[in-house]
Amino acid sequence: MPSSYKPIFAVFRKEWLTESRTLSGITTTGLICFVSVVILNAITFTTKLNPLVAAGMYWMVLTFSAAISLPRTFLQEEEQGTADFWRLFATPEAVFWGKALFNITQMLIATVLMSVMFLIMLPVKLQNPIAFTLNGLAGAVAIASTSTLAGAIAAPASNRAALSTAISVPLLIFLINLGITGTATALGEGLKSGENGVIGMIAYAIATTTLGPVVYSKIWKS
Amino acid sequence: MYPVHNEDVILQVRGISKRFGPRWLFRGLDIDLEAGDCLIVTGKNGSGKSTLLKLLAGLERPTEGTLQNGFDNEQSNRSYCALDQAVFPALTVTEHLELAAQLRSQSPTPHSELLTQVGLQDHQNHQAQHLSSGLRSRLKIALAIQSQPKLLIWDEPGVALDEAGRELVAKVVKEQTQRGALILATNDPEERRFGTHALEL
Numbered sequence: 001m002p003s004s005y006k007p008i009f010a011v012f013r014k015e016w017l018t019e020s021r022t023l024s025g026i027t028t029t030g031l032i033c034f035v036s037v038v039i040l041n042a043i044t045f046t047t048k049l050n051p052l053v054a055a056g057m058y059w060m061v062l063t064f065s066a067a068i069s070l071p072r073t074f075l076q077e078e079e080q081g082t083a084d085f086w087r088l089f090a091t092p093e094a095v096f097w098g099k100a101l102f103n104i105t106q107m108l109i110a111t112v113l114m115s116v117m118f119l120i121m122l123p124v125k126l127q128n129p130i131a132f133t134l135n136g137l138a139g140a141v142a143i144a145s146t147s148t149l150a151g152a153i154a155a156p157a158s159n160r161a162a163l164s165t166a167i168s169v170p171l172l173i174f175l176i177n178l179g180i181t182g183t184a185t186a187l188g189e190g191l192k193s194g195e196n197g198v199i200g201m202i203a204y205a206i207a208t209t210t211l212g213p214v215v216y217s218k219i220w221k222s
Numbered sequence: 223m224y225p226v227h228n229e230d231v232i233l234q235v236r237g238i239s240k241r242f243g244p245r246w247l248f249r250g251l252d253i254d255l256e257a258g259d260c261l262i263v264t265g266k267n268g269s270g271k272s273t274l275l276k277l278l279a280g281l282e283r284p285t286e287g288t289l290q291n292g293f294d295n296e297q298s299n300r301s302y303c304a305l306d307q308a309v310f311p312a313l314t315v316t317e318h319l320e321l322a323a324q325l326r327s328q329s330p331t332p333h334s335e336l337l338t339q340v341g342l343q344d345h346q347n348h349q350a351q352h353l354s355s356g357l358r359s360r361l362k363i364a365l366a367i368q369s370q371p372k373l374l375i376w377d378e379p380g381v382a383l384d385e386a387g388r389e390l391v392a393k394v395v396k397e398q399t400q401r402g403a404l405i406l407a408t409n410d411p412e413e414r415r416f417g418t419h420a421l422e423l
Contacts, residue, residue, distance in 0.1 A: 010324030014313065021312040021349075081308030084281055088302055089325040089365075222283075 007090055011098020015073060016105075025069050025106055032065035033114040041121040051187035052180070054124045059139070059179045062114060063172050066107055066143045071151025071164035073099045078155050092220040093213040100148040100209055107144035111136050124187050131198075132186035138198045139179040142205040146171045149208050152216040175204055230256045231292040232373050232403040233278070238287030240273055247273055248423055251287070255373070255403040255419075260395065262417030263407040269423040271407040272304065272377050278405060279375045293372050297326050299402075303366035304377035305359065311351035315342050315361055318350065322365050333364075340364045340390060355382045360390070367394060372402035380410055388412070 019025050040057055049057075077083040086095045115136050119126060126132055147168050154164035182197030235253035239246065247270035255261060265271050276282040278289065279302035293299040309318060319333045337343045340360045350358060359382045366374060379391045395416045398404045406413060414420075 004327050006327050007325045010321050013324075014310065014317075014321050017317060018310065018312045080311065081306070082310055084307060085309070087281055088279065089297055089322050091297075094325065 004094075007094035008097045008101065011086075011090065011095055012101045012105075015099060015102035019102075019106070025072060026109065028069040028072075029065045029106065029110040030113065032068065033061055033110060034117065036061040036065075037114070037117045037121050044123060047123065049123055051124070052184045054122060054187055055180045055183035057122075058114075058118055058183055059176050061118075062111060062139065062179075063143060063176055065110065065114075066147045067150070067165050067168040067172065070103045070107065070144055070147035071154065071161075071168065073103060073148065074151035074155040075160050075164060078160060083155070087220065092217040096148070096152060096213045096216040097209075099152075100145055100212060103144040103148045104141050107140040107147075108137060111140035126186065127188040128186040132183060134198045135179060135182035135186060135201070138201040138205070139175065139182075142175050142201040142208070143172060145205045145208040145212065146175065149212040149215065152212060152219065156219060171208075175201060178204075231290075232256055232259070233292070233405075234290040235278070236288050236290075238274075238277065238284045238289065240270060240277060240282070241285040249286075251421070253278075253421070255405070257372075257402055258399050259419060260399050260404045260406065260417050261419045261421060262414050263405060263421050263423065264409055264414065265423035271423055272306075274423065275302070275304070275375050275377045275405065275407050291373065295326075298328070298369040299372040300375070301366040301369065301371040301373070302375045302377075303362045303379070305381050306377075307362055309350040309358060309361060309365075312349055314347050314349050315353075315364075316346045318361060318365060319368060322368055326369055328369065333368075336364055336368060339393075341386060356384060356387060359383055360387065363390065363394060367398070370401060371398075373405070374398045374402070375405045377407045379406060379408060380413055392416070 077086065115132070118124070150164045150168040150171060153167055154160045157163045178197040178200045182201075185197070231254070233253060233255040235251060238251045238253075239249040241247065251274070253261065263271050263274060273282060277284050279300065280296065281302065291300065313321065315337070316333060319336065333346070334343065337346050340363050342357065342360050342364060345353060345357055350361065353361065366376070374394075380388050383391065391413070395404060395406070399418075404416075406416065408414060
């Protein structure tokens, strides 16, 4: 973490102000989540869902909405030509941390909304609300930090949008696996507490947010 | 860039070159700037003026050569202003200045004097996407001089500016040469007169 928090919060504030005026990120994430849950609801309306299948659907929707919308915080800077603004005024660490913080906030909001829709609209029974909540929130943080890193890596490339998705998916597979296990447990599959999944996802989030500024700094200097 | 330990030296460039594919844009340039200097960079379209200025601003890397400056904090002491430099469409004029100050970890200062100086006092709450190209140029000038840098790198200063804007350019050039050094890329005969040194590419 850089010595001064001021530049990090300045980057976060810029992202927040931009998002509050354009609503592009939350609209993309929200629409993907909403449409996916509605379609799943239509498909599974009369069928009782196996917890493992339900958990798989939950994490598939969250992962794809994040992989599409979150890297945009970096990609749009290159597209609109504002990446030079950061290079002139900021350090790569401040830019990465600020954008990661914003993406984590956005993903936490999306996960809460998605979870509420999921529990209301799909035929699932929540057995362990605490495990479900912890698993979802830890997963949101891990997915957001990983997607931010993918966006940072892909941003300088000419086919950046496709590349960021291609980078995100292999990075997120381990996380999805942990998340599905944890959510399935919370929905009544097995007797495990799901603690290992939550700890694993938090560790993954710490690893990607620690690695992110180092990787982004190298890209910045090249 | 590496700092040099001589108080008078603002910028020292040795053997800087830039190549795009097989084509050398320029080779082996040496530049020395001290306080009070104003270097005018001229040349035909495509000669590499803007690329040279981006190199000096740290936005591009040279193929060969070294750059050394006489100050530590590059974010505060080196500024760059260019027509093709983008600003954030959804942020207002004041929010841009606040963002730049916070990124440099500067203490929050009122921007009213700076806004009046660049003629944006009536546009401070307008988003950048709603500003004309001339007003956006004034915003970029405000961002460039906000930290009172020791080195100001300015690409085509007068483009998109009206008569009052050109007077602003003259005023900023005068203040900058009193505070530090300046590099201008221009083919405008009026602006060339500001120079103490010249470099033709």
